[in-house]
Amino acid sequence: MPELPEVETTRRGILPVLLERSVTGMIVRESRLRWPIAPELPAWVTGQRVRDVSRRAKYLLIRFDSGSLILHLGMSGSLRILPAGTPALRHDHFDLLLDSGACLRFNDPRRFGSLHWTTEPPASHPLLAHLGVEPLEASFDAAYLTAAASGRRAPIKALIMDGRVVAGVGNIYASESLFRAGIHPGRAAGRISAHRLGRLVDAIREVLGAAIREGGTTLRDYVNAEGTPGYFRQQLYVYERTGAPCRICRSSIRHAVHGQRSTYYCPRCQR
């Protein structure tokens, strides 16, 4: 479900509710996420005051005075802000209770999400240490992507979805960015000119930025912290539009599978 824009939208939604609030308790109903929630985690986090809510790739980082929560939404996770005591529904795996009477509730049907506590800087945590540059930061530029693509025979789509290269570009926005840049998703990364890779960098930035402005993309079940969907789906050019006419040239949008992931592209606009 959530890619970078959905995680960022969630972050912006929970930030004002969490900031400077203290955790009064935590309810864990299901600890078997992608990695089990540490049994001691509720004790570690209880009594802590939230100092910041940030994002690295698709990880949400909730910083307290003496440690941080590292939260990933996986494929189907979402966070909601609810009044404490709201009855839990199926797949509501944990609640963080705040001294304001609000509750941060995590729901994740597929349980690919995760929750870790660290007392080290989150950036040095094993899950984050290997991550590449943030796509919305200035260090992600044409020169960087060209260097990363040099000599690579893997498809460009696989390269921009590789978190060690650039962190947070998922399946929807990879397809959409490649469409906007006019690059075929299956093209070997190392055989694309620096000029075109520069266009791809711009396209990734534009697509992610536009999606954040629209509150993300809701395909099936994504909702933000208020429980409302994102509206970027209306601006998708290729994702899940197999057989539909290209919005630019009217060619039929094609579907292919690369690396077990669905890929969508326009055979005429993308080379």
Next chain:
DNA sequence: ATGGGCACCTGGCTGC
């Protein structure tokens, strides 16, 4: 080092 495939899990949809 690089590329490719698998696994983890539930739910919704399709087609017989």
Next chain:
DNA sequence: TGCAGCCAGGTGCCCA
């Protein structure tokens, strides 16, 4: 109506 099969916004890990 029932059910098997397939697919889904991610990503760590294993193997060649």
